[in-house]
Amino acid sequence: MGCESEKNNSILSKLATNEEHGENSPYFDGWKAYDSDPFHPLKNPNGVIQMGLAENQLCFDLIEDWIKRNPKASICTTEGIKSFKAIANFQDYHGLPEFRRAIAKFMEKTRGGRVSFDPDRVVMAGGATGANETIIFCLADPGDAFLVPSPYYPAFNRDLRWRTGVQLIPIHCESSNNFKITAQAVKEAYENAQKSNIKVKGLILTNPSNPLGTTLDRDTLKSLLHFTNQHNIHLVCDEIYAATVFDTPQFVSIAEILDHNEMNCCNKDLVHIVYSLSKDMGLPGFRIGIVYSFNDAVVNCARKMSSFGLVSTQTQHFLAAMLSDEKFVANFLAESARRLAKRHKHFTHGLEEVGIKCLKSNAGLFCWMDLRPLLRESTFDSEMSLWRVIINDVKLNVSPGSSFDCQEPGFFRVCFANMDDETVDIALMRIWRFVGVKRSGDHETTMMEKKHQWKKNNLRLSFSKRMYDESVLSPLSSPIPHSPLVR
């Protein structure tokens, strides 16, 4: 292997032979653990439940209903096939005009109709992954840096940094003020970079935040826009979770701040939005990434880069039709927010039952779970030990804070919208049992106490009697024994 690797080092690129891709992270290791033993209610009820994947699976019924009612939207139906040739042939990197118009309109709707978007600024990329890389390629040269509030999305190391050669400089946010981005932290990160002779080209915001599930308030946005303007650096706003906001406060897009001219002397050329349909519509397989820039030169350059990640025209055509149906979109967005709110409430209440707190959030497909009380000591080693127990014994793939570059050990991101109601409850039950065991060292007694408490509180949990009883009796290493009742 050593010889093999050495041989490749000389004939392959640095990209192919160094470790900068960032795949060696517990974030991705957790996915592998899930892949090697995936939970299935019938086929593998003791498998790992995937809570490390921010998918939105709550509204597929609405999309499927629409499809059944609109066969013409597909080029592969009797009703739609007459468009097949023209669509299958289309490869212009501007994208289908009707697709760009529909995306612009959808972006408007997901921001409450308070701001409009210009279809001519909508640029396609291969998912948010491609869109993030594209905007960096447009703005920065290798060696340049971007500030990014931490904790942040682990795959930013791949998306923003890997092939572009830029650096990411964290703006450290702290639990003491609920991980808010402070002016002081931004200033410090910027000045430290300058001291090290690193050229800072911009600041990247994820709003709503992944992994926090929180939205930035208007004043923070204005302050950050002021800061970036003042230093003539870019503000890139990753708003791919815009429509996952399920509670107050309302989501405020950077486009609103610009549009309503809330800033006196703002250079729009420095502001760019990254968008996607992977989270808001729950369609990650369709690879819809969007770069929306207020800078004409960036629009032009990003469009040329579209060639490397164009969206399949089969998919462009389908989505153009679906997203142009304003009635459908309005209902989808309202219903999606309602279902996310319900799921979030159910899940966080379930955690609270055993004393687990999450950061208060109003958006996203995940919670930022605080397991600091369960750490043996306040170290990242301890966080990793706890994570291994959770993934190997509790059999839940959650993502440790360290993989998000969180500076305080003990936080975990837990996704809750990529499964059905029954699976959420099985996950909760595993957590309850784990926390009970963890705390008392006496599994059965604790669970019996909990059982008593549940009945007392009259919790409306969807477990079958048999499943519940079995879970109480099962050993820790196989949390949920096979049961035909688990569906």
Added chain:
Amino acid sequence: MGCESEKNNSILSKLATNEEHGENSPYFDGWKAYDSDPFHPLKNPNGVIQMGLAENQLCFDLIEDWIKRNPKASICTTEGIKSFKAIANFQDYHGLPEFRRAIAKFMEKTRGGRVSFDPDRVVMAGGATGANETIIFCLADPGDAFLVPSPYYPAFNRDLRWRTGVQLIPIHCESSNNFKITAQAVKEAYENAQKSNIKVKGLILTNPSNPLGTTLDRDTLKSLLHFTNQHNIHLVCDEIYAATVFDTPQFVSIAEILDHNEMNCCNKDLVHIVYSLSKDMGLPGFRIGIVYSFNDAVVNCARKMSSFGLVSTQTQHFLAAMLSDEKFVANFLAESARRLAKRHKHFTHGLEEVGIKCLKSNAGLFCWMDLRPLLRESTFDSEMSLWRVIINDVKLNVSPGSSFDCQEPGFFRVCFANMDDETVDIALMRIWRFVGVKRSGDHETTMMEKKHQWKKNNLRLSFSKRMYDESVLSPLSSPIPHSPLVR
């Protein structure tokens, strides 16, 4: 503008502000000329006919027939919708296993079943554009170089060079030996690079060739493989036109040379294939690009890069079904070759009628047309003057050899498979009239002579009488007057 540009130069990347994209080429200018005045038989019969786009539009009826018979292949039909959720959610960069299996099998079929491909080496990218960039990112660092026989595909400057920062060094091929790649030319290009201290990382072959429409024979392939092995550099074979071979000699894939162990001491780790369905299936809008490498490390790295250009799972799912239908594929490939041969014969014979010769070819969606006799003098200025007349007056978008880095002025690439029979004949008629005028200076007489000659030769041309007569009478500046008979 100067001020604007200067401002952007300081805040944007070099990629966004230099001209390395390569868009400033007559190859792309021709597309713009077409876009601004596109031919339509009824709506714009005097518009520019697009002969600069290598599309394969001859077999859509076969695909559409298959779709009608297989509604389950789409996730947007009543029959297929039960797969919608699983497919729309799927975003693994390995791709759907059934898609990779179908692609591997299709690659086998397009190489006459003489070699098999391993689905685990099939890596997705955003079209051949993305696949070409991906393989370069895996193999070379900025500043490294690849040898590429010229004339070559103009967009290689974007695909291979733009964001990767590598250089392309042409291996000059000459008309004197029908643009064959000689060992001497390869050696010279390599040695010149070495003298300039440029690190050559590989050689890129396009086989079948774009723009020549020729295939490489077995001995040339073996000789080039020997050369790259000897110098421990990569051999990247762009085989995206594999199934467009419509005549003997048979297409030989580099995979066959490797598979049949025709070389004694060949390092497979240095060999990589780029593939696509844009040309062979005529589906450029679907953005199917494939990197197929015999090097495990390259497969792994390219797969990680897939994240930036994944194929929409809607499209993966559909193609997996269609390409798994072996009977359909066998018929499609045979019929497609038959129709390409017929179209090629019709078009080249039409050119021969007025003395225009093309390089003898057996593949591709284009001819390499020799207009050297029409040049005022043998210079690229003269080539550009002729090209401007062809695009502005004759109203055909053909691509001049200079945009393919051809070293001899007077060659033009002309695409013939992206239009219907009627449009081909209108294009031929415009060429006949132009060549007649060009040569005799007497439009009507020449055309009358030609008319006489056509009748004499009893050519089965599909012009209506009225259309033909009108063409004879119309002035040069509006080649085909509006006629309801032109359909």
